[in-house]
Amino acid sequence: MTSILKVSTIQTTAGGAPTAADLGLNVTGSVLQVVRTGWSDYTTTSSTSYVNTGKSATITPTSVNSKVLILLTFGYYASNGISDYIISTFLRNGTDIGQGSYPSMMLNRLGYTDSNYTQTVTGSLYDSPATTSTVVYDWYVKTSGGSSVTYSDSRMANSITLMEIAG
Numbered sequence: 001m002t003s004i005l006k007v008s009t010i011q012t013t014a015g016g017a018p019t020a021a022d023l024g025l026n027v028t029g030s031v032l033q034v035v036r037t038g039w040s041d042y043t044t045t046s047s048t049s050y051v052n053t054g055k056s057a058t059i060t061p062t063s064v065n066s067k068v069l070i071l072l073t074f075g076y077y078a079s080n081g082i083s084d085y086i087i088s089t090f091l092r093n094g095t096d097i098g099q100g101s102y103p104s105m106m107l108n109r110l111g112y113t114d115s116n117y118t119q120t121v122t123g124s125l126y127d128s129p130a131t132t133s134t135v136v137y138d139w140y141v142k143t144s145g146g147s148s149v150t151y152s153d154s155r156m157a158n159s160i161t162l163m164e165i166a167g
Helices: none
Strands: 031-038 043-045 051-059 067-078 086-092 117-127 135-143 149-152 159-165
Touching: 031 051, 043 051, 043 135, 051 149, 051 159, 067 086, 067 135, 086 117, 135 159
Parallel strands: none
Antiparallel strands: 031 159, 043 149, 051 135, 067 117, 067 149, 067 159, 086 135
């Protein structure tokens, strides 16, 4: 059975027009939208300076008060004896949103004694873009010591997920 409710006006008990918050919409902390991008290619680096991975995700916030939670998941592979860190950061529309010279995501030492070590790595970052224009988050990586490591192993899940959080 289908029902239809038709009204001319909805008012609060005080007689005013209800806000989105009155209706339980866009309440601070609510997830407003989710964007996910994934890939399956195999990519390596030995750079000790940040390099653009070519992986990015784009979101258009609905409010200047919104926050964006960035979730990163990727496969990491290191050969026997490699003890480098893989370090990640994100650029928002070309601006590093890390904390100055401190990387936004420093990941654990991997592959030190294990032969052909593979692991799924996750990280997160919380951003305040303060705009309703399109925002592009580009993922950059580097190694701590210059060993060749795979930061996008095709055998693992690789993705960037953006969640707009009502502010």
